[in-house]
Amino acid sequence: MTLDEVRRRVEAARAEWAQASVEVRDLAALEALRVRFLGRKGVLTRLFDGLRALPPAERAEAGKLLNVLKAEITAALQARKGELAARALAEQAAAERYDFTLPGRWRPLGHLHPLTQVRREIEEVFLRLGFDVATGPEVETDYYNFEALAIPADHPARDDWDSFYIDDTRLLRTHTSPVQIRVMKSRKPPVRIICPGRCYRRDNPDATHSPVFHQVELLWVEQGLTMAHLKWVIGEFVRAFFGPGYEMRISADFFPFTEPSAQVHIRKRPGKWLEIMGAGMVDPAVLSEVGYDPEEVTGFAFGLGVERMAMLRYGVDDIRLFYQNDLRFLSQF
Ligand code: PHE
Numbered sequence: 400m401t402l403d404e405v406r407r408r409v410e411a412a413r414a415e416w417a418q419a420s421v422e423v424r425d426l427a428a429l430e431a432l433r434v435r436f437l438g439r440k441g442v443l444t445r446l447f448d449g450l451r452a453l454p455p456a457e458r459a460e461a462g463k464l465l466n467v468l469k470a471e472i473t474a475a476l477q478a479r480k481g482e483l484a485a486r487a488l489a490e491q492a493a494a495e496r497y498d499f500t501l502p503g504r505w506r507p508l509g510h511l512h513p514l515t516q517v518r519r520e521i522e523e524v525f526l527r528l529g530f531d532v533a534t535g536p537e538v539e540t541d542y543y544n545f546e547a548l549a550i551p552a553d554h555p556a557r558d559d560w561d562s563f564y565i566d567d568t569r570l571l572r573t574h575t576s577p578v579q580i581r582v583m584k585s586r587k588p589p590v591r592i593i594c595p596g597r598c599y600r601r602d603n604p605d606a607t608h609s610p611v612f613h614q615v616e617l618l619w620v621e622q623g624l625t626m627a628h629l630k631w632v633i634g635e636f637v638r639a640f641f642g643p644g645y646e647m648r649i650s651a652d653f654f655p656f657t658e659p660s661a662q663v664h665i666r667k668r669p670g671k672w673l674e675i676m677g678a679g680m681v682d683p684a685v686l687s688e689v690g691y692d693p694e695e696v697t698g699f700a701f702g703l704g705v706e707r708m709a710m711l712r713y714g715v716d717d718i719r720l721f722y723q724n725d726l727r728f729l730s731q732f
Contacts, residue, residue, distance in 0.1 A: 400452040405461040408449075409468050412442050416472055426483050433476050443469050513732035514613060514721055517709040518595055521615050524639040525593045528632065530617065533592040535578035537599070541568050543577035548656040549684050556655045561601035563610075571599035574702060576656065579618040583689035588696045589621035595705070606717045613705035620681065620691065620698030626659070629678060629699040637665055637675075640708065648672060657700060658682045673711055676703040 416436060423429045436442045446465055450458050511519075522532055535543075541552075550556050560573035578594035595615045602608040619628070630649060637645050645665045652662040657679025664672040678701030683693035706718050713732070715721075720728050 400449060402453065402457040402461055405446070405449070405453065405457075405464060408446055409464045412436075412446065413468055413471070415442065416468075416475075420475060420479065423479060423483075426480065426487065429476065429479055429483060436472055437469070437476075443472070510732070512721075512729065513709055513713070514705055516732060517712065518613060518615065518705045521636075521640065521703070521705065521708065522593065522595060524636055525615075525617060527639075528635060530591045530593045530619075533578050533582045533594050534596055535572075535575070535581050535594065537572055537597055538565060538569055539572040539577045541570060543580050544570060544572050544574075547580045547685065547688050548576050549682055549688075550655045554655065556653075563599050563601055572596075573600050574598050575614045575616045576700070576702065579616060579700065580685075580689060582618070583620065583686075583691065588691060588698075589619075590698070591619050591621075593617045604719055606719070609706065609718050609722065611722070612718070614702050615705060616700060616702040618681070618698060618700045620686070620696050622696050624680075624697045624699060626661075626680060626699070629661075629680070629701070632699075633663055633676070633678065633701065641665065641667075641712070649678075652677060652679070654679055656682050656685050663701070675707065675711070676701045678702075 419432055419435070423432055434441060438444065443465065447462075450461055450465070453461055510516075526532070544562075545551070545554075545557060545560075550560075562573050563571040565571070575594040575596045575598060578596065579592070582592055582594075583590060593615055594617075596613065597611060598614050599611055600608075602610055604610060617632070619632070633649075634647060637647055645667050648664045648666075649661045650664070652660045654660040654677055660677070660679035662674055663676045663678055664674050666672045679699065681698035681700055686693040686696065686698065706721060709715065709721070710718065
């Protein structure tokens with residue numbers, strides 16, 4: 400080994416470095432290059448090892464040449480590393496950039512079914528007036544659904560409540576009046592309740608009929624109640640639920656369990672009269688049946704359809720819309 404040879408090898412190594420270093424595109428390739436030149440078995444390390452073969456007088460000179468190259472390569476590695484790291488960071492930042500001016504993603508939020516909303520609203524009106532909510536079974540016995548309400552088996556009024564029978568004595572309740580019987584049988588007067596719930600009738604579905612529907616019935620039994628109290632309670636309800644400006648009309652009707660019986664219409668002038676409920680004074684026979692003394696207490700009741708209230712409130716003209724689960728319809732409420 401001679402000094403000239405070392406010079407040639409250093410030049411060759413410098414040329415090799417120059418060519419290899421321009422091809423580096425990322426940090427991993429740069430690290431591989433560092434190992435290739437400065438690693439334990441790297442190009443420069445081998446050259447340094449070769450110095451031992453030189454005559455001592457030439458070693459210092461050759462060592463200087465190598466050290467210069469090593470310094471060049473080290474500095475170049477350092478500079479390139481900085482460049483590549485900065486570029487990698489810029490690329491990452493570009494890929495992750497957030498545009499805070501973009502509109503947010505819309506996550507639809509569900510809400511209560513319009514019938515549930517209306518039912519709760521009706522309940523709230525009467526809860527404010529001091530009524531309790533009472534519920535009962537949807538599968539009822541013939542006794543509670545009809546018999547105790549003065550509708551015996553052969554009574555023609557049963558035609559008004561076409562029923563789904565389960566067996567000879569049980570049926571799907573056709574109204575929530577049986578809940579009133581159950582409550583009266585289990586409590587002493589005064590009784591002030593509303594009975595919301597699902598009811599069933601064997602009606603063919605059309606714009607105003609559904610075999611499943613919802614009622615809220617009200618019952619107030621106490622000493623000294625008259626039709627005037629009934630009229631007051633209904634008036635309070637109309638004002639609270641429909642708003643001011645409605646007038647109401649009570650006319651005669653027939654229900655086996657009330658005497659007298661009435662139907663209630665409301666209108667906002669000059670609109671037409673709309674029927675909103677059936678009502679009446681509880682028939683003394685019904686009071687006796689549940690063990691109350693009709694000489695001592697009187698009562699009144701009414702029943703309204705939740706669907707009908709919702710249809711009037713929102714101008715819906717087909718009851719079936721409430722059961723089709725079409726979000727285009729439901730999302731409007
Ligand atoms: N239960 C009756 C019905 O479903 C409504 C009603 C209730 C009428 C209370 C009068 C009194 O038709």
